[in-house]
Amino acid sequence: MTRLQDCRALDAQDPLRALRDLFTLPEGVIYLDGNSLGPLPKAAPDRIARAVREEWGEGLIRSWNTAGWFELPQRLGDQIATLVGARPGEVVATDSTSINLFKVLSAALSIARADAPARRTVVSERSNFPTDLYIAEGLCRERGFTLQLLEGEQIRSALADDTAVLMLTHVNYRTGAMHDMRALTRTAHAAGALVIWDLAHSAGAVEVDLHAADADFAIGCGYKYLNGGPGAPAFVWVHPRHADRFWQPLSGWWGHATPFAFTPDYQPAPGIQRYLCGTQPMLSMIALECGLATLLAARPLGGMAALRRKSLALTDLFIQLVEERCEGYGLGLATPREHALRGSQVCLTREVGAYAIVQALVARGVIGDFRAGRPDILRFGFTPLYLRFEDVWHAVEHLREVLSEEEWQRPEFNRQHAVT
Amino acid sequence: MTRLQDCRALDAQDPLRALRDLFTLPEGVIYLDGNSLGPLPKAAPDRIARAVREEWGEGLIRSWNTAGWFELPQRLGDQIATLVGARPGEVVATDSTSINLFKVLSAALSIARADAPARRTVVSERSNFPTDLYIAEGLCRERGFTLQLLEGEQIRSALADDTAVLMLTHVNYRTGAMHDMRALTRTAHAAGALVIWDLAHSAGAVEVDLHAADADFAIGCGYKYLNGGPGAPAFVWVHPRHADRFWQPLSGWWGHATPFAFTPDYQPAPGIQRYLCGTQPMLSMIALECGLATLLAARPLGGMAALRRKSLALTDLFIQLVEERCEGYGLGLATPREHALRGSQVCLTREVGAYAIVQALVARGVIGDFRAGRPDILRFGFTPLYLRFEDVWHAVEHLREVLSEEEWQRPEFNRQHAVT
Numbered sequence: 001m002t003r004l005q006d007c008r009a010l011d012a013q014d015p016l017r018a019l020r021d022l023f024t025l026p027e028g029v030i031y032l033d034g035n036s037l038g039p040l041p042k043a044a045p046d047r048i049a050r051a052v053r054e055e056w057g058e059g060l061i062r063s064w065n066t067a068g069w070f071e072l073p074q075r076l077g078d079q080i081a082t083l084v085g086a087r088p089g090e091v092v093a094t095d096s097t098s099i100n101l102f103k104v105l106s107a108a109l110s111i112a113r114a115d116a117p118a119r120r121t122v123v124s125e126r127s128n129f130p131t132d133l134y135i136a137e138g139l140c141r142e143r144g145f146t147l148q149l150l151e152g153e154q155i156r157s158a159l160a161d162d163t164a165v166l167m168l169t170h171v172n173y174r175t176g177a178m179h180d181m182r183a184l185t186r187t188a189h190a191a192g193a194l195v196i197w198d199l200a201h202s203a204g205a206v207e208v209d210l211h212a213a214d215a216d217f218a219i220g221c222g223y224k225y226l227n228g229g230p231g232a233p234a235f236v237w238v239h240p241r242h243a244d245r246f247w248q249p250l251s252g253w254w255g256h257a258t259p260f261a262f263t264p265d266y267q268p269a270p271g272i273q274r275y276l277c278g279t280q281p282m283l284s285m286i287a288l289e290c291g292l293a294t295l296l297a298a299r300p301l302g303g304m305a306a307l308r309r310k311s312l313a314l315t316d317l318f319i320q321l322v323e324e325r326c327e328g329y330g331l332g333l334a335t336p337r338e339h340a341l342r343g344s345q346v347c348l349t350r351e352v353g354a355y356a357i358v359q360a361l362v363a364r365g366v367i368g369d370f371r372a373g374r375p376d377i378l379r380f381g382f383t384p385l386y387l388r389f390e391d392v393w394h395a396v397e398h399l400r401e402v403l404s405e406e407e408w409q410r411p412e413f414n415r416q417h418a419v420t
Numbered sequence: 421m422t423r424l425q426d427c428r429a430l431d432a433q434d435p436l437r438a439l440r441d442l443f444t445l446p447e448g449v450i451y452l453d454g455n456s457l458g459p460l461p462k463a464a465p466d467r468i469a470r471a472v473r474e475e476w477g478e479g480l481i482r483s484w485n486t487a488g489w490f491e492l493p494q495r496l497g498d499q500i501a502t503l504v505g506a507r508p509g510e511v512v513a514t515d516s517t518s519i520n521l522f523k524v525l526s527a528a529l530s531i532a533r534a535d536a537p538a539r540r541t542v543v544s545e546r547s548n549f550p551t552d553l554y555i556a557e558g559l560c561r562e563r564g565f566t567l568q569l570l571e572g573e574q575i576r577s578a579l580a581d582d583t584a585v586l587m588l589t590h591v592n593y594r595t596g597a598m599h600d601m602r603a604l605t606r607t608a609h610a611a612g613a614l615v616i617w618d619l620a621h622s623a624g625a626v627e628v629d630l631h632a633a634d635a636d637f638a639i640g641c642g643y644k645y646l647n648g649g650p651g652a653p654a655f656v657w658v659h660p661r662h663a664d665r666f667w668q669p670l671s672g673w674w675g676h677a678t679p680f681a682f683t684p685d686y687q688p689a690p691g692i693q694r695y696l697c698g699t700q701p702m703l704s705m706i707a708l709e710c711g712l713a714t715l716l717a718a719r720p721l722g723g724m725a726a727l728r729r730k731s732l733a734l735t736d737l738f739i740q741l742v743e744e745r746c747e748g749y750g751l752g753l754a755t756p757r758e759h760a761l762r763g764s765q766v767c768l769t770r771e772v773g774a775y776a777i778v779q780a781l782v783a784r785g786v787i788g789d790f791r792a793g794r795p796d797i798l799r800f801g802f803t804p805l806y807l808r809f810e811d812v813w814h815a816v817e818h819l820r821e822v823l824s825e826e827e828w829q830r831p832e833f834n835r836q837h838a839v840t
Contacts (some may be wrong), residue, residue: 024477026480029480031480033480036481037476037480037481037484039476040472040473040476044472045469045472045473045477048469048703049469049472052460052464052468052469053444053460053465055650056457056459056460056649056650057444057446057459057460057465060446060449060453060457060459060787061453061456061457061787061789062782062787063650064457064650069650069651095515095516095519096515096672096697096698096700097698097699098670098672098674098698099515099519099670099672099697099698102669102670128684130673130676130682130683130684131672131673131698133685134671134672134676134685134686135670135671135672137671137685138667138669138670138671138686139669142669149684223699229472229476229702229703230475230476230483230489230701230702230703231489231699231700231701231702231703231705233701234698247558249522249559249562250518250519250522250555250558251554251555251558252516252518252519252551252554252555253550253551253554254518255554256550256554262550262793263550264546264548264550264569265553265554265557266554266558277516277518277519278515278517278518278519278551278654279516279517279643279651280651281653281701281703281704282649282651282704283468283649283650283651283703283704283707284701284703284704285651287472287703362482367480367481367482369481371682372681372682373682
């Protein structure tokens with residue numbers, strides 16, 4: 001049996017332990033929801049206050065140049081590139097994940113239409129994050145493609161000569177299961193299809209190497225593992241072999257080759273810059289830069305490889321402690337045990353009471369989240385930047401108490417309301 | 421001749437003079453660029469700091485519910501509605517102006533395709549803000565429509581049986597000329613076309629009554645006259661007769677009827693909510709609410725009608741003072757003198773040196789901006805919320821000195837760089 005002091009010993013040896021100081025975490029909270037909204041970087045309040053008072057308040061319109069606002073999508077894109085195996089100049093931080101998916105799926109369908117007009121199907125996973133499916137549903141309808149939704153294990157064999165695009169989320173938002181990006185991309189290419197990866201639950205959470213996988217397009221989220229703050233701008237990557245082939249249809253002035261020439265006709269900028277559209281929300285962009293700084297601070301300590309090692313150790317420990325200490329309470333495991341198949345979260349299942357159990361944990365300061373479905377899911381995200389092994393021990397101990405004392409049956413934990 | 425003391429007398433009688441206290445304006449600056457980036461509301465730094473430290477830092481994921489983040493697009497939309505003659509529940513604050521134009525133009529083209537398939541032309545103005553033209557160019561190409569660009573005075577007579585959509589910016593960004601929204605909408609409807617109005621330079625600047633004009637669609641900007649901060653989210657309005665007819669193609673989860681049901685198929689929400697797409701940048705949204713509060717504070721003092729009266733008095737005074745005090749320096753007037761044809765800015769022309777004159781003025785603390793073209797334009801925005809008649813007097817006096825002493829000829833004022 002693992003004991004609390006074993007967990008403390010792991011913390012004492014943790015080469016990443018100093019990174020926790022980069023965050024402001026509320027007293028008494030064990031935060032297992034960084035996969036939904038990353039916590040506040042300690043540097044963010046002052047940096048944002050400076051952007052508000054000095055850049056906006058004093059600099060006013062001049063700050064577009066003097067504070068470098070106009071270059072932020074590219075500058076942050078270059079920082080994100082280092083986390084996902086992309087090169088400088090290949091990524092921009094901009095808009096929302098949904099809108100960036102619209103851009104890259106539009107481009108992919110245009111390429112398919114030009115190169116392989118007989119291919120009329122977009123393949124995705126039925127349990128993909130719904131907004132990805134909604135965007136694909138709308139675009140397929142508009143462009144005359146068919147959206148085919150499959151279970152994860154059916155995907156490989158379904159790729160065929162009518163597949164134009166395979167569109168997947170790398171780590172599943174509900175289960176934490178991770179696809180083999182390299183193998184699936186190879187299979188899809190062998191079948192003649194393009195591949196789009198949504199990195200919402202993998203950028204900053206697991207090692208991603210877009211070039212090694214030879215992916216075609218990728219998008220991702222700024223406010224989960226990148227710690228960019230609520231609704232932070234998302235990002236988009238396009239392989240250089242595709243970037244200049246087509247306009248994406250959101251052809252706004254920030255994607256123009258010469259945005260300040262104010263010409264009446266659109267001339268797309270070369271490369272990833274054409275995936276920009278309109279003016280970006282600078283305060284939220286600046287918060288995203290603070291979030292990225294917390295990940296870049298891990299670079300001298302081993303970067304994403306070291307973060308991934310600790311992430312797996314944390315999720316392994318959580319699974320082990322739940323099985324040791326919460327046996328007999330009807331919990332199941334929805335997340336794969338095999339490291340190669342797991343992202344940075346652990347999802348438990350329970351026939352009844354999952355929502356109330358999550359609420360009871362939140363009331364105790366252990367913040368995870370609930371996802372309805374069959375089965376319902378208790379979702380716990382593990383961010384190695386600030387979580388300690390000791391936190392995992394306490395989280396499981398709270399879970400055990402909520403279950404053993406039937407605390408979750410209290411009425412106040414059974415009132416449903418929206419949770420993102 | 422108007423004297424400084426005459427201007428001071430106007431300020432003393434100004435019923436809106438107290439509103440200036442709602443802003444933080446840098447010492448020594450006369451800010452004539454609120455039409456490009458509104459200045460900092462005094463309440464914003466504390467409100468944003470609270471959002472960062474308390475809502476993000478302490479509340480974490482819980483703030484989506486407890487801090488009302490999820491409802492912000494609708495709440496701010498309802499506030500914007502009061503400024504543009506829309507009703508509660510008809511406007512959402514979201515995304516960028518370019519992206520919102522994409523949504524409404526897509527919807528308008530879908531309606532035209534359904535109701536009047538022979539109509540294949542989108543009419544706009546050649547001097548429209550370029551991003552509007554770029555978005556229209558891309559969409560027309562994708563959907564098989566023709567984009568027809570005309571001079572302002574040609575538009576009425578060009579509307580014909582092949583016109584699907586008339587898409588105009590209400591107040592021209594370069595010249596400050598304002599279209600007659602009601603008359604042009606009536607003419608377009610008589611010709612069988614739908615009308616989209618871009619209110620980027622009119623929302624918060626002039627009186628707008630979308631329902632009285634019977635407009636079909638409108639979009640606008642959050643960071644100009646709405647004072648929402650750099651890159652603040654934009655807004656979108658759709659007449660209720662159209663709102664439920666079609667999906668807009670950016671069918672993301674925030675536009676879903678039940679976003680938290682996480683169903684794999686898209687069911688658009690009723691009304692304007694379906695014009696939302698992905699998660700919005702909350703810090704920038706919260707800054708926008710601070711900006712809107714400065715306009716809503718004018719309501720007990722007469723609201724947009726009172727702001728418009730003062731705006732016209734400010735622009736009249738500027739024109740008059742330039743003509744009285746800067747005669748013989750080669751300045752022309754690009755903005756119409758007639759009140760009904762003028763927004764809230766005054767644009768001067770000069771054969772040579774316009775860029776350098778603007779730079780010399782900025783160095784003196786008089787911030788306007790430059791727009792290249794034939795002729796080049798010196799652009800000055802007048803925001804009645806915080807500008808005094810005395811400021812107008814001093815601005816013109818600085819302009820006179822820059823011209824009479826040929827200060828603009830100095831090399832440091834003749835180095836070009838990007839200005840938004």
